[in-house]
Amino acid sequence: MKIDGRHYRTLWVAADGWTVEVIDQTLLPHRLEIVRLATVDQAAEAIRHMTVRGAPLIGVTAAYGLALAMRADPSDRALREAAQTLGATRPTAVNLRAAIDAMSAELSRVDPERRASMAYANAGRLADDDVATSRAIAEHGLPLIRKSRAGAGPVNVLTHCNAGWLATIDWGTALAPVYLAHERGLDVHVWVDETRPRNQGAALTAWELGKAGVAHTLVVDNAGGHLMQHGLVDLCIVGTDRTTAGGDVANKIGTYLKALAARDNDVPFYVAAPSSSIDWAIEHGASVPIEERQGEEVSHVTGEADDGRSARVRVTPRGTPVKNYAFDVTPGRLVTAIVTERGVCAASREGLQSLFPEHANQRPS
Amino acid sequence: MKIDGRHYRTLWVAADGWTVEVIDQTLLPHRLEIVRLATVDQAAEAIRHMTVRGAPLIGVTAAYGLALAMRADPSDRALREAAQTLGATRPTAVNLRAAIDAMSAELSRVDPERRASMAYANAGRLADDDVATSRAIAEHGLPLIRKSRAGAGPVNVLTHCNAGWLATIDWGTALAPVYLAHERGLDVHVWVDETRPRNQGAALTAWELGKAGVAHTLVVDNAGGHLMQHGLVDLCIVGTDRTTAGGDVANKIGTYLKALAARDNDVPFYVAAPSSSIDWAIEHGASVPIEERQGEEVSHVTGEADDGRSARVRVTPRGTPVKNYAFDVTPGRLVTAIVTERGVCAASREGLQSLFPEHANQRPS
Numbered sequence: 127m128k129i130d131g132r133h134y135r136t137l138w139v140a141a142d143g144w145t146v147e148v149i150d151q152t153l154l155p156h157r158l159e160i161v162r163l164a165t166v167d168q169a170a171e172a173i174r175h176m177t178v179r180g181a182p183l184i185g186v187t188a189a190y191g192l193a194l195a196m197r198a199d200p201s202d203r204a205l206r207e208a209a210q211t212l213g214a215t216r217p218t219a220v221n222l223r224a225a226i227d228a229m230s231a232e233l234s235r236v237d238p239e240r241r242a243s244m245a246y247a248n249a250g251r252l253a254d255d256d257v258a259t260s261r262a263i264a265e266h267g268l269p270l271i272r273k274s275r276a277g278a279g280p281v282n283v284l285t286h287c288n289a290g291w292l293a294t295i296d297w298g299t300a301l302a303p304v305y306l307a308h309e310r311g312l313d314v315h316v317w318v319d320e321t322r323p324r325n326q327g328a329a330l331t332a333w334e335l336g337k338a339g340v341a342h343t344l345v346v347d348n349a350g351g352h353l354m355q356h357g358l359v360d361l362c363i364v365g366t367d368r369t370t371a372g373g374d375v376a377n378k379i380g381t382y383l384k385a386l387a388a389r390d391n392d393v394p395f396y397v398a399a400p401s402s403s404i405d406w407a408i409e410h411g412a413s414v415p416i417e418e419r420q421g422e423e424v425s426h427v428t429g430e431a432d433d434g435r436s437a438r439v440r441v442t443p444r445g446t447p448v449k450n451y452a453f454d455v456t457p458g459r460l461v462t463a464i465v466t467e468r469g470v471c472a473a474s475r476e477g478l479q480s481l482f483p484e485h486a487n488q489r490p491s
Numbered sequence: 492m493k494i495d496g497r498h499y500r501t502l503w504v505a506a507d508g509w510t511v512e513v514i515d516q517t518l519l520p521h522r523l524e525i526v527r528l529a530t531v532d533q534a535a536e537a538i539r540h541m542t543v544r545g546a547p548l549i550g551v552t553a554a555y556g557l558a559l560a561m562r563a564d565p566s567d568r569a570l571r572e573a574a575q576t577l578g579a580t581r582p583t584a585v586n587l588r589a590a591i592d593a594m595s596a597e598l599s600r601v602d603p604e605r606r607a608s609m610a611y612a613n614a615g616r617l618a619d620d621d622v623a624t625s626r627a628i629a630e631h632g633l634p635l636i637r638k639s640r641a642g643a644g645p646v647n648v649l650t651h652c653n654a655g656w657l658a659t660i661d662w663g664t665a666l667a668p669v670y671l672a673h674e675r676g677l678d679v680h681v682w683v684d685e686t687r688p689r690n691q692g693a694a695l696t697a698w699e700l701g702k703a704g705v706a707h708t709l710v711v712d713n714a715g716g717h718l719m720q721h722g723l724v725d726l727c728i729v730g731t732d733r734t735t736a737g738g739d740v741a742n743k744i745g746t747y748l749k750a751l752a753a754r755d756n757d758v759p760f761y762v763a764a765p766s767s768s769i770d771w772a773i774e775h776g777a778s779v780p781i782e783e784r785q786g787e788e789v790s791h792v793t794g795e796a797d798d799g800r801s802a803r804v805r806v807t808p809r810g811t812p813v814k815n816y817a818f819d820v821t822p823g824r825l826v827t828a829i830v831t832e833r834g835v836c837a838a839s840r841e842g843l844q845s846l847f848p849e850h851a852n853q854r855p856s
Contacts, residue, residue, distance in 0.1 A: 155807065155808035320687065320806075321713075322685065322687060322711040322712060322713055325806050328789075328790070328806045328807045328811070329807065329808075332807050332811045333808045336808055336810075336811065342811075342812065343812045343813065344786075344789060344790070344807060344811050344812065344813045344814075345789070345813070345814050345815075346687040346688045346712070346745070346789055346815070347687060347711070347712050347713050347745070348686075348687055348712050348744040348745025348748065349744055349745070349814070349816050349819075350748070351747040351748045351751065351819055352744060352781070352816050352818075352819035352820075353816075355747070355819070355820065378713075379711065379714055379717060380711070380712070380713025380714070380716070382717065382720070382752070383713065383715070383716045383748040383749075383751065383752060384748075386716070386748065386751040386752060386755055387747070387748060387751060416717070421709075424685065424709060424710070424711055425693070425709070426794075427792040427794060427804060427806065428804065429791075429792060429804030429805050429806040430804060431802060431803070431805075432803060437796055437802055437804050438796070438797060438804070439792060439793065439794030439795055439796050439802050439804055440794050440795045440796075441685075441690050441693045441694055441792065441794040442520065442693045442697050442709060443520035443694075443697055443698045443701055445701075446693070446697045446701065446709050447707065447708045447709065448708065448709045449708050449709075449710050449714070450710075450711070451710070451717050451718075453717075454714075454716055454717035454720070455717075455720070
């Protein structure tokens with residue numbers, strides 16, 4: 127997507143042909159800075175620290191992390207250690223694990239001297255596939271936006287967290303159909319949930335929609351129910367970090383509350399799920415590991431002070447105990463449909479298998 | 492309640508016998524400062540600026556605002572103007588309007604020279620009544636906490652916003668039964684919703700529970716559904732800014748989402764409602780005016796910087812459009828019961844009238 131007229135992806139191989147450059151998402155929306163990753167440890171730290179985030183993007187970043195590792199040392203042991211380091215960064219998104227497992231398996235089958243070039247090629251393919259997937263989700267999601275038009279005025283879309291182009295390599299998942307709608311001249315307006323505690327909505331979604339010229343309004347996470355009660359939301363679209371084979375959706379904490387409100391007010395609730403985020407080995411959402419992060423993400427807020435400098439403030443009393451669950455699970459029964467790169471389906475085993483029949487025989491372990 | 496061993500109310504008449512002193516709630520939890528109100532305009536500003544907040548407390552503050560006005564000028568015109576100034580501060584809580592209307596009517600019937608002393612007496616009675624009401628809510632709510640005990644370990648209560656003693660003159664509404672349970676030796680733990688955008692949970696509820704020695708854990712507003720899905724909440728108790736005659740509950744934005752999650756997970760959802768917050772003139776929640784506040788409350792966060800000074804940071808891109816709805820309405824169908832100073836009842840016209848039969852003939856306008 128474009129930032130001030132120039133096209134960007136969230137991640138690319140640098141001019142030197144081997145280091146990887148990413149947009150530092152912890153500094154947005156206040157500063158656009160590019161970070162260079164030259165080692166597998168730097169790639170792992172970028173994922174853990176959320177320099178890059180979003181299930182599709184961390185999957186591709188992990189793939190490049192393996193490539194960086196293989197360039198430094200293509201031994202079996204280095205491959206194993208790199209896979210372990212990268213896999214331990216964040217537990218909920220399945221893309222990460224899937225990308226690492228698939229690439230590790232392939233790399234381990236070839237001679238060490240071929241591994242680095244193969245890893246770069248694979249990672250590059252993964253990145254390009256991700257863009258194609260997002261673009262296909264845009265095409266399949268667009269009719270859902272069109273048909274949700276309730277009357278005069280814009281189609282009002284509510285989204286939670288950031289499942290825009292910053293969460294992927296380009297285009298996004300949940301926001302991909304919105305960008306396409308905007309490109310095609312449809313009048314669309316997005317309610318952006320702030321998405322506590324890391325404010326991905328307030329910081330990232332608001333920023334990328336603003337750069338793309340898409341009408342949007344920021345609200346606190348608490349406001350979605352009120353908006354839906356008052357007919358101000360035509361449809362919800364969110365992303366997913368892991369969708370189970372049975373159609374349950376692990377996504378940013380708070381997604382479940384919005385799905386409940388959508389159901390209570392007859393608002394369609396869609397999940398944009400690239401197949402890379404479907405975990406065919408798990409049937410029910412209760413089996414998805416839910417990441418817990420540091421309490422400081424809740425007790426402290428970082429932003430730009432009035433003097434333009436970055437600053438951090440504590441909102442709570444000193445020492446207040448905090449729990450910081452990063453994701454929750456929305457049961458498939460609350461999801462109107464899942465939008466994948468192959469089309470739209472019901473949030474159920476039958477629905478998902480109708481689009482991905484090659485997984486029909488894969489039973490949950 | 493006690494702060495570091497010393498008993499405080501949120502508001503009292505100063506040693507001079509006429510000015511009113513209040514705890515400045517905009518500075519908590521970082522600093523405990525007392526603000527003196529000497530004019531009706533200062534009282535109105537304290538309500539508008541949320542130096543004082545919470546439906547019961549702003550009702551009493553408005554009553555003292557009228558007393559301050561009458562002391563300065565007891566004319567009919569001054570009374571009318573004071574009522575108007577105070578009534579225009581915040582639209583959703585009904586206590587404010589009710590206190591002003593009742594006192595204005597009484598004052599207008601007596602000679603101007605008697606008005607100031609009568610106003611102080613009435614405001615003082617209102618404050619004492621509020622304490623007695625909170626204490627009665629504590630007694631009626633306590634059995635609900637006792638019976639919610641699911642097994643070993645503490646009873647886990649989830650609350651939203653601040654309906655503790657800071658929202659009233661003393662004791663609180665939703666938290667009053669919690670304080671009584673704690674006093675009686677019951678093992679109780681409170682999940683505190685941060686309550687964006689003004690963080691009354693993170694700043695005020697966490698602070699007062701900490702000072703009282705009640706176990707508590709702060710979570711983001713997004714987390715309540717996840718907690719309930721995992722059996723970590725035995726009951727929810729919230730306050731209310733206005734409860735309609737039909738049992739719908741206007742309360743801090745986001746309350747509705749928690750009520751939906753409670754219903755979806757069979758968790759009891761209680762509303763602590765002093766009768767002063769019941770609006771017998773409105774049947775349905777859709778008729779409650781919902782206050783909209785400044786967007787800066789969402790885009791900016793104020794807290795304590797690492798150097799101990801108060802600081803404000805912007806989280807969003809500059810100029811991001813924001814909507815800031817302060818309240819939402821939870822339909823009575825989602826409320827397990829309402830706890831009033833006269834007992835516990837169903838969230839319906841029949842339920843409320845069973846406790847307040849004197850309003851049986853009052854039909855919504």
